[in-house]
Amino acid sequence: MSTTAAKTTAAETTVQAVLTDFDVKTGLSTTKPPLQRRLSAMADMYADQAAAAAQVAEDDVLVYEFFDMGVPSTSGDVAYGTSITYPGKVGDEYYMTKGHFHEVLDTAEIYYCLSGHGYMLMENPEGDWQAAEFTPGQAVYVPRRYAHRSINVSATEPLVTFFAFPGHAGHDYGTIETKGFRKLCVERDGKPEFIDNPRWQA
Ligand SMILES: O=P(O)(O)OC[C@H]1OC(O)[C@H](O)[C@@H](O)[C@@H]1O
Numbered sequence: 518m519s520t521t522a523a524k525t526t527a528a529e530t531t532v533q534a535v536l537t538d539f540d541v542k543t544g545l546s547t548t549k550p551p552l553q554r555r556l557s558a559m560a561d562m563y564a565d566q567a568a569a570a571a572q573v574a575e576d577d578v579l580v581y582e583f584f585d586m587g588v589p590s591t592s593g594d595v596a597y598g599t600s601i602t603y604p605g606k607v608g609d610e611y612y613m614t615k616g617h618f619h620e621v622l623d624t625a626e627i628y629y630c631l632s633g634h635g636y637m638l639m640e641n642p643e644g645d646w647q648a649a650e651f652t653p654g655q656a657v658y659v660p661r662r663y664a665h666r667s668i669n670v671s672a673t674e675p676l677v678t679f680f681a682f683p684g685h686a687g688h689d690y691g692t693i694e695t696k697g698f699r700k701l702c703v704e705r706d707g708k709p710e711f712i713d714n715p716r717w718q719a
């Protein structure tokens with residue numbers, strides 16, 4: 518066995534143990550490209566639709582990027598990577614990820630904040646919602662059944678987290694695309710505040 522890679526045999530696939538570099542400040546890897554989401558891919562998720570459209574027309578900025586490491590989608594595997602949400606706002610609403618439920622609702626996820634400042638916004642189908650603050654060194658446990666969205670509230674720094682979740686969890690984007698989150702995170706008097714989402718659909 519070498520120090521950098523070991524072979525193990527799963528039921529159907531041979532999975533390589535690999536080392537990957539993730540920079541703690543930028544979240545990026547020197548060996549693997551991230552997936553990217555620009556504002557145009559999620560402009561309709563922001564409350565101020567006119568501000569979103571104007572921003573896309575002027576500059577379709579990169580809002581966030583993240584890694585899909587291609588881990589097998591079995592319950593015995595662990596999907597992982599970094600997620601980087603850039604600083605910025607649409608109107609007074611902070612840049613955020615699309616957010617999703619897991620297709621297998623009864624699966625949790627763990628996020629560890631490497632750098633930056635933000636929140637993990639969570640809500641479950643039963644109506645509970647929570648916002649957990651991300652500061653470097655803080656881990657946020659997203660419980661089973663909770664949709665989750667990362668929000669960057671820094672004016673200057675990217676929010677960089679490392680995440681891990683069960684390989685078979687899957688992503689349900691449709692529910693959030695249709696209903697939205699119950700809460701929005703907006704700047705009020707220079708500080709983040711969670712307010713009711715006027716467009717939220719029960
Ligand atoms: O899935 P999004 O809300 O677009 O966020 C992008 C990515 O962020 C994460 O950190 C999750 O763990 C990924 O599973 C997800 O795909």
Ligand SMILES: [Fe+2]
Binds near residue numbers: 618619626
């Ligand atoms: Fe997730």
